[in-house]
Amino acid sequence: MAEFxxxxxxxxxxxxxxxAVFDNAQYKVSCRQFLMLAVSxxxxxxxxxxxxxxxxxxxxxxxxxxxxxxxxxxxxxxxxIEPLDxxxxxxxxxxxxxxxxxxxxxxxxxxxxxxxxxxxxxVS
Numbered sequence: 001m002a003e004f005x006x007x008x009x010x011x012x013x014x015x016x017x018x019x020a021v022f023d024n025a026q027y028k029v030s031c032r033q034f035l036m037l038a039v040s041x042x043x044x045x046x047x048x049x050x051x052x053x054x055x056x057x058x059x060x061x062x063x064x065x066x067x068x069x070x071x072x073x074x075x076x077x078x079x080x081i082e083p084l085d086x087x088x089x090x091x092x093x094x095x096x097x098x099x100x101x102x103x104x105x106x107x108x109x110x111x112x113x114x115x116x117x118x119x120x121x122x123v124s
Contacts, residue, residue: 006071010078012049012085021049021087029112033097033105035089036113040082048074049087062095069099073106081110082117 012018025037041047050070052063070088088109094102 009045010047012047018049021085027113027116029109031105031109033091033094034109036109038084038086041085044083046078046081046083047085052090056090056092057095066090066094069102077110
């Protein structure tokens with residue numbers, strides 16, 4: 001059960017970590033609801049950061065729900081991906097989706113990211 005936790009070493013914690021991903025994104029996958037940016041890291045850890053802007057998701061309850069969904073999808077996907085720093089950005093109206101729709105979108109993005117990793121299709 002512990003393998004599915006979300007410890008501190010699995011999170012992007014400070015602005016420098018986020019900036020590194022935004023500035024050096026090697027992999028980029030997106031759908032209507034989310035944008036996922038990723039960069040390889042040499043820490044050996046798979047780390048996740050989330051950006052859910054108040055402008056895109058107005059209510060805190062909905063922002064927290066989306067964050068929980070993103071964390072859950074990351075926990076389930078983490079064993080299948082190589083060490084990466086990943087930032088997931090929520091787009092406008094993602095709060096209108098039901099939990100199942102959010103999970104389907106996120107799972108699709110993780111699969112797309114895995115395909116890019118296997119094919120090494122990097123952002124140019």
